[in-house]
Amino acid sequence: MPLFRACSGPKLVPGRRRIRRAKWTGRVRKTEEDGSVPPLTRLCLLSLADHMKDVWAKDYADNYLDQYSFRHIMGPFNLLPGDLVEELLQLLCSRQQLSRAALHLLLLPQLRSLSLHSCPGLVTSALCGHIVARCQGLWSLDLSGAQQLPAKALSETLCCLSNLRSLSLAGMPCDGFTIRTIARGCRLLRHLDVSRCHLISPAALLSLGGGAFCSSSCSHSNSQSHSSVFTPSSDPSSSSSIAPLSPLPLSSLLALDIGFGDQEKDPVAAAAYLLLSLPCLERIAIEGFTQACCLIRHREFSWTNEFADREGVPRLEEVWRERRRNLRVNSLSKNIEEASAEKEEDDEEEEGLLLWGENSFDIEEAASRSNQAEQKRKGVLSQPDDECITLHLKDVRGLTCDSLDSLGHLCPDLMSMSINIDGEEETRGAGLGSLLAAGLQTWSGQLRYLSVQFSGPLLRLLPALKVSGSSLASLTLEGVKTSPHTPLLEVMQACPRLRDLDISAEPPCRQVEEEDGGDQQDDRDHPRLPNLCSLRLNFFYEHSQMKPIMSWMALKKVLKCLLAGSPLLEKLSLVALPCPLDSVLEDVLQVVDLNLPDATDPAPVPLGRLQHIGLPRSDVKMVTVKSIMQRSQRLKSVDVSYCWQISQKEWLDCRRFSKVHVVWV
Incomplete structure (x- = not known):
């Protein structure tokens, strides 16, 4: 297959060539996020992607694809570095242009990451055979959503990919045998996602804990079934002699919405076992996690005895x-090393004083410090046993208010959490905010990501946001209720470092008239979010309504503060706003200088960095939308679906004369 093909057509006139080159460069410039001219490497990859179907993959698909099976293909891409091959694959996937022939050409030994979650239809048993033959050095593999791949074929593939660090199998028909294959064959695995795998039971995940469940004490009644747990798929005869395994070094385990256990307590028991047997876990999303934390915290281990006897585990x-x-031994070893290092430093200093010091006071001081170091080392060796266990989790999901106390003792290093407090609002009323604030006090100043699902008033969450909001970079509030007096400005003030703000809320049920002179009020002292990059305000609406009820006029002031005070904003989604939006956008567009210093732009322009705008069911006019499109040179897409003030003619005119993708229904 030739690397290049000479152009045999007639030569172009020099003037026309320049015009054509300028137009082509202009189209490529749109592919860059910041609007700048792409580098030469990027231009080459774009050219390869444009010609992949008609040039590079055509010859292979016509002559070789279904007639031969190659272990390796010496094609035009073998000399490309692995990172460029990965970038080309991502580019083809994002354009929905990845075909079976193109994938065969790009399955190369230098590939370290392969993600096919956006085109699961290409994942077949035959393709897995090619992956095993050509890409045994893979570090990351994502086959999420490939439901047509049998579990047996998946297991045979995974047992040959021993270098995997990250594996995503979400939504696939994998089973417990697949998990046992992973535990045996992927000994370097750090991330595993088996969410929505309904054939996996909670107990099947226990094999990830390795040798903790291989002890001879648990072979009394279930020796045969227990041996099968650790049988490698490639060697069935090895079930008679199975060597104990250490736990996988998993730092991330996602296993939500998997199959059910034999009994209702199985998810909680399995979660408790995984928390104690996987020492490297930092991120977890699994059913029964909160109850497992309470169980470990209060040491109610007898609650899981029936599960342990049935599954044949300790x-x-x-x-x-x-x-x-293990924690005590590791801690003592670390402290002894530190104390020994200090003692060596003191010995060297004492020796130096003995050699060079002429003052007896210096010698006595050195001896005193040497004795203190020796006493410290002996004190480390005689430390009492600590009955408390600390988990090194940093990201957890599916918490409740009741579990925050136990979680505070077990996981003091948390930086990201998702809390579901639906159903608790009716029983606890206004005291819920204080309870949540007290629970979050443990991680005050260190929490970076917070997601709360709450069906009550947003006002009750304000105390908790004041406790944890100072360090938050991302805040998600789902299902909250709003009113004309909802303190959104106070929320902004409590979370000044936000980069992502996502609020899904019910609109106010009653309307309050706007106060006179509200628009003329000086807003220079209002809170701003200078680091905000993504903003989403989604209000629930009924599909039968043509437009939402304008019941929250004070929201205009909040929107103006958010849009005018966030010069780094790139993604904006405002859905079914219960207030006029057109006047707010007009006011923001008139702002010239916000006096917000920035390293790359000394005078950032409001809405100047927007790339994606979504304004469905909003009170906005096409004139205002066009003004935003002129202001934002990086804008790629605009969604004005169901905007009643925008006609089809205006949409067609805007679509005809603008390079921005405009959606209208």
Whole structure:
């Protein structure tokens, strides 16, 4: 297959060539996020993507694809570095241009990351055979959504990819045998996602804990089934002699919405076992997590004895003791090393004083410090046993208010959490905000990402946001209720460092007239979010309504503060706003200088960095939308679906004369 093809057509006139080159460069410039001219490497990849179907993959598809099976293909892409091959694959996937022939050409030994979650239809048993033959050095593999791939073929593939660090199998028909294959064959795995795999039971995840469940004490009644847990798929005969395994070094485990266990308590028991047997876990999303934390915190291990006997695993108390013993040994080793290092420094300093010091006071001081170091080292060796276990989790999901106390003792290093407090609002009323604030106090000043699902008034969450909001970079509020007096400005003031703000709320049920002179009020002292990059305000609406009820006029002031005070904003989504939006956008567009210093732009322009705008069911005119399109040179897409003030003629005119993709229904 030739690397290049000579153009045999007639030569172009020099003037026309320049015009054509300028137009082509202009089209490519749109592909860059910042609007700048792309580098030469990017231009080459874009050219390869444009000609992949008609040039590079055509010959292979016509002559070789279904007639031969190659272990390796010496084609035009073998000399490309692995990172460029990965970028080309991502480019083809994003354009929906990745075909079976193109994928065969790009499955190369230098590939380290392969993600096919956007085109799961290409994942077949035959393709997995090509992956095993050509890409055994893969570090990351994402096959999420490939429902047509049998579990047996998946297991045979994974047992040959021993270098995997990240594996995503969400929504696939994998089963417990697949998990056992992963535990045996992927010993370097750090991230595993098996969410929505309904054939996997909670107990099947226990094999990820490795040798903690291989002890001889649990072989009394289930020796045959227990041996099958650790049988590699490539060697079935090895079930008679199975070597114990250490736990996988998993730092991330996502297993939400998987299959059910034999009994209702199985998810909680399995979660408790995984928390204690996987020492490297930092991120987890699994059913029964909150109850498992309470169980470990209060040491109610007998609650899982029936589960342990049925599954043939050690009692949870034994696993807890082993985890505590390992933590104590590691801590003592670390402290002894530090104390020994300090003692060596003191010995060197004492020796120097003995050699060079002429003052007896210096010698006595050196001896005193040497004795203190020796006493410290002996004190480390005689430390009492600590009954408390600390988990190194940093990202957890599916919490409740009741679990925050236990979680504060077990996981003091949390930086990201998702809390679901639906159903608790009716029973606790106004005290819920204080309870949540007290629970979040443990992570005050360190929490970076917070997601709260709450069906009550947003006002009740304000105390909790004041406790944890100072360090938040991302805030998501789902299902909250609003009123004309909802303190959104106070929320902004409590979270000044936000980069992402996502609020899905019910609109106010009653309308309050706007106060006179509200628009003329000086807003220079209002809170701003100078780091905000993504803003989404989504208000629930009924599909039968043509437009939402304008019941929250004070929201205009909040929107003006958000849009005018966030010069780094790139993504904006405002859905079914219960207030006029057109006047707000006009006021923001008139702002010239916000006096907000920025490293790259000394005078950032409001809405100047927008790339994507969504304004469905909003009170906005096409004239205002065009003004935003002229202001934002990086704008790529605008969604004005169901905007009643925009006609089809205006949409067609804007679509005809603008390069921005405009959606209207």
